[in-house]
Amino acid sequence: EPEVTQTPSHQVTQMGQEVILRCVPISNHLYFYWYRQILGQKVEFLVSFYNNEISEKSEIFDDQFSVERPDGSNFTLKIRSTKLEDSAMYFCASSAGDSQPQHFGDGTRLSIL
Amino acid sequence: GQNIDQPTEMTATEGAIVQINCTYQTSGFNGLFWYQQHAGEAPTFLSYNVLDGLEEKGRFSSFLSRSKGYSYLLLKELQMKDSASYLCAVGYSGAGSYQLTFGKGTKLSVIP
Secondary structure, three states, rough: OOOOEEOOEEEEOOOOOOOHHHHHEOOOOEEEEEEOOOOOOOOOOEEEEEEOEEEEEOOOOOEEEEEEOOOOOOOEEEEOOOOOHHEEEEEEEEEEOOOOOOOOOOOOOEEEE | OOOEEEOEEEEEEEEOEEEEEEEEOOEEEEEEEEEEOOOOOEEEEEEEEOEEEEEEEEEEEEEHHHHHHHEEEEOOOHHHHHHHEEEEEEEEEOOOOEEEEEEOOEEEEEEE
16 A cells, blocks of 8 residues: 655754655655644644645744655655754655545654754 | 544443544534554544545444534444544635644553
8 A cells, every 4th residue: 555655764953953854745646744743742734735835834834844845756844943842753644635534654753952 | 723622531441332522613624534543653544524424444433413513433343452542633624725633632542
């Protein structure tokens, strides 16, 4: 069964550094998403992406965050200057349609020191 | 923001049936989804409802009443491996965009 893949599985970074989290969505999906989950808390929506542009973003997704689809398969989340509070699990998801079930990758655990 | 309410924790016995309820605000509603999440893992899609009624998928069923802003997930013949958090997520549409909002999840413990 096709799946969403994310790399790396764990990223440790110094505060203030830039990080790029990578995702390969399911190949025939057109809608891509990033979520985060702080330890012990709920899954929070960050951003949705369709047709090479952001279609929706949450209040969490401030100017420090950006997303990109650099080629036909990858979908990346960049945090320019990381803060301690960015430590969380970041999940990428994709779906065939905007109201269709979203399928999640295994996540990247981001630890900011 | 959108409010989604579900019980924090539930306990049930192996082999039994358990119902996990979820209530939500109805403005812009476009689909209700149930996910399973084991500790430290990704959410896994279980079931979804767009129209009122019951959707059955093996041991899992999900029900939706849009007029009441209410859904439940029914798990039958509980197994120990069903111990996990169950996340209710509601899709909202507005101004050409779509967003999935998750509840805090219900932690289900299945005991022998």
